[in-house]
Amino acid sequence: MFELDVRSRKPIYEQLMDKIKEMIMYGILKPEEQLPSVRSLSTQLTVNPNTIQKAYRELEREGYIYSQPGKGSFVSPEQQQPTQAQQVDMRERLLKLFAEAIYLGFTKEDLQKLYEQAIQEQERGHHHD
Amino acid sequence: MFELDVRSRKPIYEQLMDKIKEMIMYGILKPEEQLPSVRSLSTQLTVNPNTIQKAYRELEREGYIYSQPGKGSFVSPEQQQPTQAQQVDMRERLLKLFAEAIYLGFTKEDLQKLYEQAIQEQERGHHHD
Amino acid sequence: MFELDVRSRKPIYEQLMDKIKEMIMYGILKPEEQLPSVRSLSTQLTVNPNTIQKAYRELEREGYIYSQPGKGSFVSPEQQQPTQAQQVDMRERLLKLFAEAIYLGFTKEDLQKLYEQAIQEQERGHHHD
Amino acid sequence: MFELDVRSRKPIYEQLMDKIKEMIMYGILKPEEQLPSVRSLSTQLTVNPNTIQKAYRELEREGYIYSQPGKGSFVSPEQQQPTQAQQVDMRERLLKLFAEAIYLGFTKEDLQKLYEQAIQEQERGHHHD
DNA sequence: GTGGTCTAGACCACG
DNA sequence: GTGGTCTAGACCACA
Known part of the structure; x- marks a missing residue:
């Protein structure tokens, strides 16, 4: 699914953000689609849960996804009007x-x-x- | 000459590199032209000399400028064929x-x-x- | 009746509490009026019954409503003197x-x-x- | 300087944010004034550095402060026009x-x-x- | 099960 | 010295 370069100068969580943004922009991830859980991605990529969490949180802040505690993380409904x-x-x-x-x-x-x-x-x- | 944004997250030495690259690309700095000395830029921008030196070193490494010990730093002669x-x-x-x-x-x-x-x-x- | 924002960071049970408190404060829900049952609200809002129950339990704890087992939940009689x-x-x-x-x-x-x-x-x- | 309630439902980093916002709004912290470093606050409040970091980062995101890696964190210059x-x-x-x-x-x-x-x-x- | 917070402690780049 | 990133692993509230 993803490939991360742990040796890159770019932080892992930013690489993750870029990948997910890309998949949303290319329509590979559809609106309202559920993203993999923090834990599952964490084990899948052998990256610490905190790092995944950070990426998800920033993506939420930028409006690409939204997270519901207890339910999961989801792609935002639509491309909102750009600021x-x-x-x-x-x-x-x-x-x-x-x-x-x-x-x-x-x-x-x-x-x-x-x-x-x-x-x-x-x-x-x-x-x- | 330059304006650096201390509030930016981007390291100062990178901002400096970008500005100089820009001036070279826009032809404001001509090939073989001498760059200001580390000392003068340092006082002019109120930036640590180490930071200026790091920017110059990196620019040299990337081929945009070259340094002659004891004489100063100069813009590289011509746009070499891009790799x-x-x-x-x-x-x-x-x-x-x-x-x-x-x-x-x-x-x-x-x-x-x-x-x-x-x-x-x-x-x-x-x-x- | 209600509109809950699934995208909000605020827990759903808290949103529910706020809505009901609001309706009580604005007099839309009168003292002694019966609240919808947990089951009906659950299906109406497509929300887990446990979540509704938690909201009701908390509202009772704060004194806004009271529950009679087997009969239902009701708005508290009068605005008691505030603590x-x-x-x-x-x-x-x-x-x-x-x-x-x-x-x-x-x-x-x-x-x-x-x-x-x-x-x-x-x-x-x-x-x- | 600060008093944090570790038992509160409100996260520590949010409590910290509120305190600092308050001090900025009340003018106790002046524009461009340097904030205590992440580490010093961390030891002073016996709170993990990551938690302080998180508070600072969020405050920066909201425009109250700005951080310069290698230099420190500072109160933002002025009250910018509210969004x-x-x-x-x-x-x-x-x-x-x-x-x-x-x-x-x-x-x-x-x-x-x-x-x-x-x-x-x-x-x-x-x-x- | 989910996301969110927190600690302990390490390492890095920057100035 | 500073802020920033990351891991290991724990605990909590929510659905």
Whole structure:
């Protein structure tokens, strides 16, 4: 299911967050779907429960999932309207990455191809039911 | 010259690296141009000299600048051909960011506009002499 | 009748307690009025019967309702004189909340308006028969 | 400095958050002032460092403080404009508490007195330098 | 069973 | 020295 790099500079709980976000964005995890429990993921990934917990908590804070004590953790119902802060942040990240890509010699066509690819992967995920 | 955000979670030395990389990519810092000395930057930004040195060391390791002991630090001569590893890495970063942007509701047109903006900022930097 | 927020961090039994307390305070539930049975509420709200029972048990412990085994649960007869402990507790909660509201920029007028609103809602409830 | 109730139902880290928020709102902790380090508070309160850490992290998330790895934790520069969400939330909390207070027999005058008291305590804190 | 809190103690990167 | 991450393992409240 997941592959985590314990030697990476990026904290494990952040790697986990990224993976789960990805699966939600690609539609592999559907709205209201139940996530694996903290304990099961913990044993499955041989990672401490606290670390999983931390990832889940942060994902809840960011609105991707919600947790019900005693029941489990679930994917949030829908993509809520993105905050203005989120949009501004994304613009900045895109601008920075574009600048870096241009510097590395990426052309407009390269970027368009990558965009198409991203779109296709997202659609593939959604038709995956 | 620089503005560092002490409140950011990002380490100061990384912020410094990003700023300098940006200035190189935008052509504000020209190839072979001399960078400010560790001492002067340290007092100017009221940042620990060790922190400046770490940023310079890392930038040298990544090939953006080179240091001549006793003379100073300089911007690397020319944009060397990007490594294949660099290109593969950039493709992945672009794909991930595109996916996230799409999830946040960014359209193809939004991305194109941002790309044009990035191009313009880069050109503006180069004409800045 | 009720709407429970499964996404809230607040335990369901507490949400239930709050709703019932509110209805008593607003006079929507009259003294001596019979509450719905545990079973019916359970099916109506699709909530575990144990959870309903816990809410009722706690409400009885706090004096808002009383239960007659075999007959059902009823709203307590009259607003008994509030304990001194209850009053002291309420003063503290008000002081803290006022401090926070002031910090958030709420003015005396804002608070007065909200007070009037609370009064009106309470009167509306009582005239609701 | 602090007094924590380990037997309380409210988690220790939340109690800590409330205390620190209070001290910031009352001006006892000034903007940009350094907070005690995680470790020092930990030994001082005989509470595990992780618990202090959690409180600090949440406070940072809510904008009350900010932390610089390697330097320390500091009170945020100023009261930033409250979010609309914060204001809506506060209105609801005030309405609910007013309803409860009215139910307990608190009069308009009682509430006004408590408001004046809250104002005074806040001013006292700010003149405390 | 679930998520949530907490302790004890270790290690790391940063300044 | 600082904050941040992580493990090992315990206990609690909730459904």
